[in-house]
Amino acid sequence: MTSADRRHQIGGADRPRHIGARVRRVEDRRLLSGAARYLDDIRQPGMLHLGFVRAQAAHARITDIDTSALADLGAEIRVFTGQDTSGLTIKAPAGHDPKSAALPDGHQGYWRMQDSEQPLLADGVVRFVGEPIAAVLAEDAYVAEDAAERIAVAYEALPVVATMAQAQDPSIPPIFAGWTSNVYIERQMAGGDLAAARAAAAHVIRRTYYNQRQAGVPMEGRGVVAAYDPADRVLTVWSSTQIPHLVRTYLAEELGFPESRLRVVAPEVGGGFGVKGQVFVEEVLVAWLALKTGRPVKWVEDRREHLVASIHARDHLHTLTAYVAADGRLLGLEADITVDVGAYSTFPFTAGGDPGMAAKVLPGPYDIPAYAATFRALATNKCPLGTYRGVARPSAVFSQERLMDDIAAEIGMDPIELRLRNVVRTFPYKNALGFSYDEGSYAQALERVRDLVAEDRAAARASRASATTRIGVGVACFIEQSSHGTPDFTRRRVPIETGYIAARVTMEPDGEVTVDIGLQNHGQGHETVMAQVAADALGVAPENVHVRQGDTLTTPYSVGTWGSRGGPLGGGAVHEAALKIAAKLKAIAAHLLQTDASRIALHGGRAVVIGNEGSYVEIRRLARIALRNVDQMPAGMEPGLEAQCSLDGPADGTYSNAVHAAVVEIDIATGKLRLRRFVVVEDCGTILNPLIVDGQVRGGVVQGIGSALLEHFIYDEDGQPLTTSFADYLMPLAPEIPNIEVHHIETPTPRTPLGAKGLGEGGAIGPPAAIANAVADALGVPVSATPLNANTLWTLAADIRAAAETDRDG
């Protein structure tokens, strides 16, 4: 069945016209004209501006906070410290439900984790550079910064845990009182008979791989405004967040404030990429300060704060052991995964999120009968780790796909052929851990890429004789579990708890449609896609659909936008809710046209009798009847056209797949890498809007290129951050980036209403592996770590230079 055929059958909707079309985004006008309102555009009368005094020591006891220099500032300043906010924290424990004790070990079960609580303002000890120590309120943002600069903090140094090795050194004391080591959590997961794999293996290949620490860096930083209205006792909090409802619940619980009187609004959000998918101390603090002072309070993060004190990502060290048969078949895989997750566990995915995810997904697209992993999260005096596009999967895929190339090199097999020999080909497939994969196109994608880069591979082989320029081609084949459902989180015992998205669809008396959805757009074009989906179900045009999100006052409770769930679950929820209204419209139309509802189709703004296009009722007339002229409705039918659907993810999620190929050219003398091509073949199931799918893939790929080549958040041995501005933290700029070629295979999933699988993160997952494989191919050396900056590549090319010298001198 082709995807087009399938779309005609999706959930019983009539004649899809907009789903799958390259519809221009409705968001664009306000974003292009400058009319869009981001967090910093929120202003309230009498608003105070918050500035932070942040820790300059990585691990220290605070011995004094001296505010005496504020006196000569000539402005009214209010200062708050940890004594004022005592007891208020970000709590992100895992597995404290006593029922969890009954669960078997395995998957991502995080129970019995050592807890950390991050105070809103330091509780006498600071644990990373950038941790908030004091909050300063002033009438003006410039003055707040003046005041923060004048507050002097005295420290007594404590032993700094700055590396993974130090975190595992028993002679260095834990950074939290009551802890027994600097390990938040260490767990195993396993499935299949690894002993048998070991016994049968013709080759045992063991490698260690590392991905560097990164920052996320949306172009708009974080920011929060809070205002309490004593008239109706409502606290409104505006935050540049991806998860407004989760922020609301956290604030209600932590501040003891009735959730019904809390309103969280995410305005236009200038990028998030997962960074804005946690609840931060600053959000709780700004809300608390607004209640405490009775004045609106605003905080807008500056770029240095963002780099040192939002969240970081990656910092994964993996050691993999592959047990391989003589013919290249993978018999078993063992993984040891260590992640430096920094100073505090983050809410809601916890310190276990990254290492657990890496352990869970490492079998990847391959049919590996036996698998065992040990994963651990280490506490260090660095910025906490949180979610950033791909969450652990860029690192897992880096290790998995570097390993495949290393195996291929060791046993003398073509790397694409090795992958084809091992990929899963029959679906649904249950992997060694018990996860069930829905239908995909793993082998087809590999074959397509093999064809697309055939000439580049020939050019790479031809460049082997060159002492000056080498070409290399690398591929990365991967799957991405997305749209996780509640059972996945129940297994993990983490505070996220669930993963559903709710949508409420309302048709107004004039026939226009409002969709209120619990996602929060931060660049994905939800307003466009959800309008396409609703339009198809209701037989109207996308222009007739107004999509609203981000405001807990108007949108139904949902977990927000993360984990690539917008299209499959958000789109699915809109579709299901709209179908309920469609059914009612059809019933009214059938009543008016004196036929059966099953004979009515909705399209082009009309309810039409199937097979008799001349017999119809305008949909807007039906809306008027349902809401105003209810006397014309069928007897006994309830007035109104409003429906809601809360759609949870399937138990094992959906599995998108993709193959990325990088073609690199390396200048042997300088280490300069040029990306000649970057090719993507991807399958995210039903494509809802190809314009947006391509945009998500390309944007993700370029972030992944940044991970592979440039972006590195560096600390020195004292835990001092060194890359605190855009002069040092290097992200891809346009001249270094090629056009990204994107090809699609469409294998709809039966697990979501529209057949869509998640795709927002996938672009960022493949590039580190594909580029590292291309570098290894070009230079003929193993590549075990990123970033592959020019200096590193120059070092890796040393043997080629030496050989050339020998040739010349000899």
Added chain:
Amino acid sequence: MRPSSFRYHKAESVDHALELLARFGEDGRPLAGGQSLVPMMNLRLAAPEHLVDIGGLPLTDIAFTDTAMRVGALVRHRQYLAEPRVAHHFPALHEAVTWIGHPTIRENGTTGGSLSHADPTAELALAAMLYDAVMIVRNTAGERRIAAADFFEDAYVTALQPGEMLVAAEFPLPPVGAAGAFVEFAERRGDFAIAAIGVSITVADGRIATAAIACSGAEPRPIRAPEIEMMLSGRPLTDPQSRAAGRRLAAAIDPVGTFLTTADYRKALIGELTARAIDTACARAASR
């Protein structure tokens, strides 16, 4: 990331600017394009008490005499690219300017600002060293002429004294037919360079007559490489033995490593860039 308070003074003339700078001494800074100073102020790494806005002063021209090119302190980087005589007389300078930052920075950054800021890998500073430019510095007492080699003292440190202002840079015209090249290496185009090399040669009978080589990345300020310059003199354009020259320069320097770049890499890079710049300059001279 917003600056500390300062007092603002708009200079009505060069003399007025010099009076203001004399009055404020170490507490005063001239402000023109702001491309280097304002980031430092926003990060609160600099907090001058007085800023003297010289943006309106008539120091905006590139002027030529029979013997020199005089570049006003307020000449924007893009002006070098729009003036054909720059490329004609100073090809390496012209090429260097194309490497300065990004288009918007080249629109707004000034010659005086860049030279006075003295970033160790700034393109204009390297070009000033390469072409033996003379810095024209004034205060209320008069004018000083300082050779580029004496002007750049250390990273972000120049011979400018409190109350002084760079008003122009004077580039003596090389002999007719001089060729040149500028090569730079950075992780991304427009970044602060890891290393850069400028070469200028004069030619006689198919051979290099005289050569000048300037290098950034080796020391906290741009340097010349007189030994290499001597070595090149007399070599045929078709075989300048650039590799040997590059190796020799690399062996003679002792650059520092940073958290992004090792000293060894920088050393090797400078050797390689030297060879490439020499080859390019010779090829250009030969193709005339």
Added chain:
Amino acid sequence: MTIDITLTVNGTARTVRVEPRRLLADVLRHDFALSGVHVGCAHGACGCCTVHVDGTPRLACLTFAVQCDGKAIHTVESLGGVDATHPLQQAFSIEHGLQCGYCTPGFLMTLAPFVDAMVAERRVPEDAEIREAMSGNICRCTGYHGIVAAVRRAVTEQIETGSAQP
């Protein structure tokens, strides 16, 4: 210390009283209520805040408003109005050259003069040239692909229709 300055912003002259340290970006955002001026890094390294001062692109985070006394400023709001009708804005939409939109005004203000120059020369630039023209602007969402295509489209269409935006 405050100073009265007169700025002609998007064609309208107005005198405002500012502290000398106020960045042009903040004055445009607060005193002139221009939400299209975005601050991305406040240290001159991302291009989000690019506006035109007397017709030249300039980073509003590296400019004190007092330096602009008597000058003409244009922001993205002046480009194609609330309907974003400028050919480059339209091309951005068609080619999906924007996602979250935060960097977009800066790209538009950086690239609009480049597009005009290419149209005046009647020349469609190579991709590398387009990428160099936007090298001072960071976009974290699009991977630049759609922006390059948008510039190409805006130049091509205007050459074909024989009209350059004034």
